[in-house]
Amino acid sequence: MHPQHQAHTITTIPVTPRITSRYPLPAPQSPHEGHHHHHHHQKMSPGHHSGNRHQGTTTRLGQLAIGVLVFHVLNSILQEAVFHLPGFNHSLMLSFLQTGCIAAFALLDFSRTSETRKAPLKTYFFLSVFSTVSVILTNEASHLLNYPTQVIFKSSKLLFVMTLRYFLIPPTGKHSNRHHNKENHKRRTRNEALACLMIVGGLVAFTYATSSSKMSSGGTEKELGTVLAGIAAICVALICDGLLYIGEEKYCFHSYKSSNTEVILYCYAFAMVNTGSSLLLSGTLTSSVEFATEHPVFLLYVVLFSLCNFFGTNFLLKVVSEFNSNSAVIVTSVRKMFTVLCSFLIYPKPFGLYHCAGLSLVSLGIYMHETSRVQAKKEEMIHELVQEEDGIV
Numbered sequence: 495m496h497p498q499h500q501a502h503t504i505t506t507i508p509v510t511p512r513i514t515s516r517y518p519l520p521a522p523q524s525p526h527e528g529h530h531h532h533h534h535h536q537k538m539s540p541g542h543h544s545g546n547r548h549q550g551t552t553t554r555l556g557q558l559a560i561g562v563l564v565f566h567v568l569n570s571i572l573q574e575a576v577f578h579l580p581g582f583n584h585s586l587m588l589s590f591l592q593t594g595c596i597a598a599f600a601l602l603d604f605s606r607t608s609e610t611r612k613a614p615l616k617t618y619f620f621l622s623v624f625s626t627v628s629v630i631l632t633n634e635a636s637h638l639l640n641y642p643t644q645v646i647f648k649s650s651k652l653l654f655v656m657t658l659r660y661f662l663i664p665p666t667g668k669h670s671n672r673h674h675n676k677e678n679h680k681r682r683t684r685n686e687a688l689a690c691l692m693i694v695g696g697l698v699a700f701t702y703a704t705s706s707s708k709m710s711s712g713g714t715e716k717e718l719g720t721v722l723a724g725i726a727a728i729c730v731a732l733i734c735d736g737l738l739y740i741g742e743e744k745y746c747f748h749s750y751k752s753s754n755t756e757v758i759l760y761c762y763a764f765a766m767v768n769t770g771s772s773l774l775l776s777g778t779l780t781s782s783v784e785f786a787t788e789h790p791v792f793l794l795y796v797v798l799f800s801l802c803n804f805f806g807t808n809f810l811l812k813v814v815s816e817f818n819s820n821s822a823v824i825v826t827s828v829r830k831m832f833t834v835l836c837s838f839l840i841y842p843k844p845f846g847l848y849h850c851a852g853l854s855l856v857s858l859g860i861y862m863h864e865t866s867r868v869q870a871k872k873e874e875m876i877h878e879l880v881q882e883e884d885g886i887v
Contacts, residue, residue, distance in 0.1 A: 550816060550871060552864055558813050559825045563832050565806030570833060572799035579789055586773040587782035588796065593766040595800035596807070600759035613750040615760065621741050622764030624734040631731035638724030647728045649697035652690050654729075655736040655823045656683075662740050663818075685866035686820065692859030693824060700831050700852025739819035747815040754811040758804065817867075824863060828856060 576582060636644060660683055746752040773779055786792050813822040831853070838845060 552868060555813065555817060555821060555864070558809050558816070559828075561809035562806055562813070562825050563829055565802045565809065566829050567833055567836060569799045569802040569806060572795050572802065576792065576795045576799070579792060579795075581785065582789075582792075584778065584782040584785050586769060586776055586778060587786065589769040590766065590773050591793070591796045592800045592803065593762050593769055595797055596804045597759060597762040597766055599801060599804045600755050600762060603755045604753075604759050607753070607755065609753055609756060611756060611760070612752045613746050613756070613760075617741070617745050617750075618757075618760035618764055621738055621746075621761050622768060624738040624741065625761070625765060626768045628731045628734040628738070631727040631734070635724045635728035635731065638720050638727065643721070643724070644728070645701045646698055647725070647732065649701060649827070650694050651732050651735055652694055652820070652823045652827050654732040655739055656686060656690050656820055658733070658736040659740055659743075659819055663744055686863055689859045689863035689866065690820075690824075692855045692862065693827065696852040696855030696857075696859060697827060697831060698852070699848050699855065700834070703846055703848030703852065736819075739814065739822055742811065743814050743819045754808055754815065757811055758807055820863075821867070824860060828860070831856065 576588065635647075639647075742757060746757050773782070810822055810825065813825055835853075
């Protein structure tokens with residue numbers, strides 16, 4: 495739900511994101527699921543292992559990434575229109591209405607498919623807590639740290655998620671090929687670490703080049719205690735972000751086989767409760783209602799960008815369920831850079847050396863990460879086929 499996906503004043507679940515979307519899609523099956531009792535009757539082809547021959551492919555990942563990026567851009571445009579409404583300063587009301595609308599869209603989709611909830615409510619409660627804590631601490635860190643420091647840490651979210659995933663989601667497989675899985679896991683982790691470092695370095699360079707004016711104005715000296723507090727806040731926020739993605743992958747999709755719509759529905763429902771409580775406690779409910787009454791277009795904008803957020807989060811959750819949380823964070827990390835590139839096409843501006851270097855590093859890092867993922871998947875599939883052949887003989 496994600497999902498850091500929007501302005502810091504908006505509370506969403508990203509998968510995060512905060513603009514990210516997800517739709518009902520069956521969780522990936524085990525390579526042997528559904529074929530366990532037929533080993534002696536047919537030889538399984540690689541297509542049988544994937545369930546859907548398009549699932550898990552680079553083409554499929556590209557399609558889902560495009561869906562996330564397109565709806566993120568639309569969401570950003572509509573949100574910007576809200577922020578430019580005269581007298582708008584009602585972020586809590588915006589967050590409450592947005593989470594409520596997304597939960598309503600998910601409820602309609604969930605009811606249409608006649609599904610039943612698979613994951614326990616406490617799972618969704620904890621996911622919503624991670625998202626809420628991340629939003630609060632990210633906002634707090636924005637006040638405590640200068641802009642360059644924020645750029646470095648926010649661009650490093652991928653490293654936090656990759657590290658957490660390495661410890662929290664161990665390699666899977668049969669007992670007989672556990673050693674093979676561990677070796678593949680270690681080799682792939684080394685390759686992914688190098689690719690992630692290149693992506694993060696590219697994002698930092700590109701963001702620095704794009705935001706030079708903010709850097710110069712935000713580079714004032716701050717007391718050491720303030721800086722350390724800000725770093726602690728943004729680190730905890732990034733850890734919560736990582737736990738949110740990994741929680742969705744490990745529990746919602748792997749353990750309980752929840753649909754994307756179910757995850758959106760319950761995560762955003764809890765988020766609506768969180769933002770609604772904050773709105774009531776803030777004492778700004780009356781003024782927010784008056785603003786919405788005086789500007790009916792405000793509600794139209796909210797419904798439209800919440801719909802974009804719903805679709806975007808649906809696509810992002812498909813990345814999490816069909817691939818993994820690392821791939822999802824790469825998509826969301828590149829999203830901001832993609833938006834900036836679109837602005838260069840619409841509003842021509844200087845495209846400097848740091849832009850080129852950043853774009854090159856990110857592109858190379860993505861290529862290395864995807865090559866490593868595809869290679870590891872092929873090796874695992876071949877090894878399982880060999881194990882099955884041995885079993886047949």
